[in-house]
Amino acid sequence: MQNNLFIYNSLSKKKELFKPLHSSFVGLYVCGPTVYSDAHLGHARPSITFDLLFRYLTHLEYKVRYVRNITDVGHLENDADEGEDKIEKKARFEHLEPMEVVQKYMNSFNKNMEQLNTLHPSIEPRASGHVIEQQELIKILIEKGYAYEINGSVYFDLLKYNKEYHYGKLSGRVLEELQSNTRALDGQDEKRNSFDFALWKKATPEHIMRWPSPWSDGFPGWHLECSAMSTKYLGDEFDIHGGGMDLQFPHHECEIAQSTAALGKEPVKYWMHNNMITINGQKMARSLDNFITLDQLFSGNHPVLQQAYSPMTIRFFILRAHYRSTIDFSNEALQAAEKGLQKLMKAIETLNKLKPSASSTIDVTTLEKKCYEALDDDLNSPILLSHLFEGVKFINSVVDGSEKIDDPGLEALKDLFNTFVFEILGLKDETTGKGDEKLTGELMKIIVDLRQDSKNNKDWATSDKIRTNLKNAGIELKDLKDGVDWERE
RNA sequence: GGUCGGUUAACCGAGUGGCUAGGUAGCGGUCUGCAAAACCGUUUACGGCGGUUCGAAUCCGCCACCGACCUCCA
Numbered sequence: 001m002q003n004n005l006f007i008y009n010s011l012s013k014k015k016e017l018f019k020p021l022h023s024s025f026v027g028l029y030v031c032g033p034t035v036y037s038d039a040h041l042g043h044a045r046p047s048i049t050f051d052l053l054f055r056y057l058t059h060l061e062y063k064v065r066y067v068r069n070i071t072d073v074g075h076l077e078n079d080a081d082e083g084e085d086k087i088e089k090k091a092r093f094e095h096l097e098p099m100e101v102v103q104k105y106m107n108s109f110n111k112n113m114e115q116l117n118t119l120h121p122s123i124e125p126r127a128s129g130h131v132i133e134q135q136e137l138i139k140i141l142i143e144k145g146y147a148y149e150i151n152g153s154v155y156f157d158l159l160k161y162n163k164e165y166h167y168g169k170l171s172g173r174v175l176e177e178l179q180s181n182t183r184a185l186d187g188q189d190e191k192r193n194s195f196d197f198a199l200w201k202k203a204t205p206e207h208i209m210r211w212p213s214p215w216s217d218g219f220p221g222w223h224l225e226c227s228a229m230s231t232k233y234l235g236d237e238f239d240i241h242g243g244g245m246d247l248q249f250p251h252h253e254c255e256i257a258q259s260t261a262a263l264g265k266e267p268v269k270y271w272m273h274n275n276m277i278t279i280n281g282q283k284m285a286r287s288l289d290n291f292i293t294l295d296q297l298f299s300g301n302h303p304v305l306q307q308a309y310s311p312m313t314i315r316f317f318i319l320r321a322h323y324r325s326t327i328d329f330s331n332e333a334l335q336a337a338e339k340g341l342q343k344l345m346k347a348i349e350t351l352n353k354l355k356p357s358a359s360s361t362i363d364v365t366t367l368e369k370k371c372y373e374a375l376d377d378d379l380n381s382p383i384l385l386s387h388l389f390e391g392v393k394f395i396n397s398v399v400d401g402s403e404k405i406d407d408p409g410l411e412a413l414k415d416l417f418n419t420f421v422f423e424i425l426g427l428k429d430e431t432t433g434k435g436d437e438k439l440t441g442e443l444m445k446i447i448v449d450l451r452q453d454s455k456n457n458k459d460w461a462t463s464d465k466i467r468t469n470l471k472n473a474g475i476e477l478k479d480l481k482d483g484v485d486w487e488r489e
Numbered sequence: 490g491g492u493c494g495g496u497u498a499a500c501c502g503a504g505u506g507g508c509u510a511g512g513u514a515g516c517g518g519u520c521u522g523c524a525a526a527a528c529c530g531u532u533u534a535c536g537g538c539g540g541u542u543c544g545a546a547u548c549c550g551c552c553a554c555c556g557a558c559c560u561c562c563a
Contacts, residue, residue, distance in 0.1 A: 046563045172492060244563035285562050321502060333501045336513035382503050386511035400528050460522060478526050
């Protein structure tokens with residue numbers, strides 16, 4: 001299997017040619033959400049970024065196992081390891097069983113992801129379903145001397161680990177500096193060092209989510225689940241690990257430390273991190289309370305939103321920027337994305353109605369090559385889109401008569417748009433399927449005929465009245481050179 | 490304070506040494522009974538100061554501003 005895909009590896013800080021560990025198989029692990037509230041715009045970024053990667057690798061005929069976890073336990077409020085489990089906190093707040101909270105927000109997350117047309121991962125494991133695997137991992141770490149137990153809790157010994165390996169290589173940290181820069185937090189007394197992190201926490205009496213273990217009735221630390229589940233489903237070593245840039249430290253460093261200590265080798269070949277979505281120049285995050293949920297975007301129901309934005313507008317908005325750049329939220333940018341997407345979709349509709357000529361003035365092969373080059377260059381979706389818009393201009397020029405396309409070219413161009421727009425970028429036409437298309441078509445034909453009669457009689461008042469009233473009803477008429485086109489707004 | 494990244498035209502957003510990115514919004518034109526759409530043309534760029542080079546948005550240095558991480562976060 002061959003490819004020219006270069007991806008930016010956060011570990012080496014360079015673009016590297018992607019070579020999978022096992023020729024035709026790819027193992028991909030992406031950090032999923034902690035399910036304690038509705039998904040917001042920020043959550044759409046990694047989902048869409050790695051959906052694009054998943055789709056492209058699949059298109060390249062790799063057999064991809066895409067694992068995205070659901071964090072439904074053990075996620076503490078702060079790294080003092082004395083905080084409150086987010087899910088339990090929410091459960092008390094909403095008077096629900098913790099697992100009810102998990103189910104509720106897992107469902108809404110999945111619904112939102114389907115709306116965004118992201119493909120389901122191959123496996124969506126839940127941390128709560130892998131407590132045994134996590135405990136096994138802890139046992140290995142204790143045996144090998146990388147973890148220690150105190151008062152029923154188990155911590156990772158970073159000082160010991162750092163003697164043999166380099167903790168901080170992904171995020172460019174040095175342990176000694178971390179020690180001096182770590183803020184003084186309460187409740188760290190029992191750890192040997194402030195930077196050691198919890199693998200297992202003994203539950204306080206009021207803590208509901210708890211599991212028996214050799215050390216105490218308790219629950220696993222956050223970083224552990226990803227190590228345990230990625231190893232279980234993708235093996236000791238796998239190809240790509242993805243997630244948001246904000247997870248690089250400490251989460252991904254801890255993952256590397258846990259897996260490397262337990263297995264004696266580094267687990268991940270390529271680390272990929274998507275950048276953040278900002279609002280007013282600041283990161284959008286639940287903890288900063290400046291987020292807009294996806295449901296709010298889809299409905300327009302939020303004070304800062306001037307209108308509703310469809311799921312595909314959001315998807316297009318995100319694909320318009322490279323995944324390693326920040327995207328600043330604004331109504332203007334979203335409206336521009338909406339218009340651009342409409343233009344693209346309209347052109348594809350036009351393409352399917354195009355009549356071939358005897359000759360062609362376009363080289364589809366070159367265009368296709370440029371599209372692949374864009375994706376191969378670290379998934380450069382904005383460049384890919386700029387090439388597709390070249391195609392859009394060409395399609396419209398054929399209608400206009402200034403360009404021509406022959407039958408093979410037409411088929412190739414249709415194929416190209418199909419492949420890149422729908423299959424790889426994962427966009428879809430949102431206008432179809434509304435109402436009774438067939439009947440509407442028949443009725444529109446009658447109305448357009450009647451209007452043509454009045455136009456032939458130069459009865460502009462009537463023809464304009466028909467057009468205006470249709471517009472008020474949400475249908476726009478366009479008088480073309482030969483015939484009339486109409487579309488829903 | 491430490492580490493890292495960013496600053497591109499009205500807005501968004503690509504681009505790593507010479508070649509029109511693209512989208513949205515303006516403006517002018519073609520087409521049209523008018524309009525819309527489309528097409529053609531077009532206006533504001535590379536934070537500042539220095540350096541390297543025949544040539545820099547792109548490389549180097551300094552400065553300014555913004556942000557991310559250093560607590561949970563996608």
